[in-house]
Amino acid sequence: MEALHARYPFFESAREAVDAAAVDLGELVVREDAPAVERAVERVTTALTDGDVGAPRRRTRTELLSYPVARVLVSLVDEPVVTRTYAQAEAATAIERVRADVTEDADLSYGSAGEVTLPGLLDEFDLTDAVRAVEEDATTFRVDVTAYLRLSSGLDGDAWRLNRRALADGDVPVDRDELLVLLRQAVEDRVAEGLPLGVPDAIADALAPAIAQVEEVLADIDVAxxxxxxxxxxxxxxxxxxxxxxxxxxxxxxxxxxxxxxxxxxxxxxxxxxxxxxxxxxxxxxxxxxxxxxxxxxxxxxxxxxxxxxxxxxxxxxxxxxxxxxxxxxxxxxxxxxxxxxxxxxx
Ligand code: SF4
The missing domain is CATH 1.10.579 (DNA Cyclobutane Dipyrimidine Photolyase, subunit A; domain 3)
Structure with a gap:
């Protein structure tokens, strides 16, 4: 488990790292003081109250494992508003981290442990061939129209309409901020994918106190x-x-x-x-x-x-x-x- 996985727990490599560690989710959640469960509750409740997933834990293992537990929690609460808000919050947090990791250096290729590179992010979402930096201008990109339409379809608004874009040779030009908005959508889709999960009764029972905490926050929001x-x-x-x-x-x-x-x-x-x-x-x-x-x-x-x-x-x-x-x-x-x-x- 690497720092990068904890920062971007929805990455395929992060899921593989959890699989490779052979973590038994059932065993993990029955421990009352399981830090990953505590952090998972925080991920979901902070999503509801603040629109992000809160400050990361220092331990990579805790931070990474809290993500699959949070997805289980969201599945058990099974409220569309919670699922949607949680996915949006994971995506918002991820893009803030991307902003910190990816500078405006022309080659866009640096990165070290715990940081993501733009090429790495594009590769994660199978967008390597669909997004190209415009030569000698690292702030402008050209996005293949099919990928653009897929990622912008939920981004209603004039600016995203294809007829407002200078479509050329099957590519749509976007600036750096717009590219990050498209990537935020890719993250949100990845997080929401497959939710709600089917959860065995034993895990649902063990997570009952955690579910109650999420529902309490949800009720407070309704009151507030x-x-x-x-x-x-x-x-x-x-x-x-x-x-x-x-x-x-x-x-x-x-x-x-x-x-x-x-x-x-x-x-x-x-x-x-x-x-x-x-x-x-x-x-x-x-x-x-x-x-x-x-x-x-x-x-x-x-x-x-x-x-x-x-x-x-x-x-x-x-x-x-x-x-x-x-x-x-x-x-x-x-x-x-x-x-x-x-x-x-x-x-
Ligand atoms: S209430 Fe509205 S304007 Fe004021 S800080 Fe919040 S978002 Fe900004």
């Missing part, structure tokens, strides 16, 4: 965002900015749009209320009205809001944390901002 008053003037700056962009006719990227819809659903708004807030109707702007209906349907599940509004940290990573004010320094989540302002207003 239980605000049902609509006071637009008190909305956090990030949400105000997204609303403004939508009103101006901009087609927001999918993550931004779902964040906006999630906030609105969280405070009890439905699609007609959002349309009113945006000052549009199906007659004045049928396209936006349709997007609102679709977005609100997607975020609202049978058990409440199923696409949770990301934390401030994740909003920042998406570029959606803007116009911060003094209160922003005191909150970790946009709903915390709104709650604080609603409380302070006395309404």
């Amino acid at each position: 965002v239980d605000i049902d008053r609509v006071l637009p003037e008190l909305f956090p700056p990030c949400v105000q900015a997204l609303l403004e962009r939508a009103r101006d006719g901009e087609e927001l990227p999918a993550h931004s749009w779902f964040s906006l819809c999630s906030f609105c659903a969280t405070i009890g708004m439905d699609a007609p209320a959002v349309l009113e807030l945006l000052d549009v109707t199906a007659e004045t702007d049928p396209v936006l009205a349709q997007r609102v209906r679709y977005g609100m349907e997607r975020v609202a599940g049978e058990r409440g809001v199923e696409y949770p509004l990301p934390s401030c940290e994740t909003m920042d990573a998406y570029g959606d944390c803007v116009n911060k004010d003094d209160l922003c320094a005191e909150v970790a989540h946009p709903t915390g901002y709104y709650e604080a302002r609603v409380d302070a207003s006395g309404d």
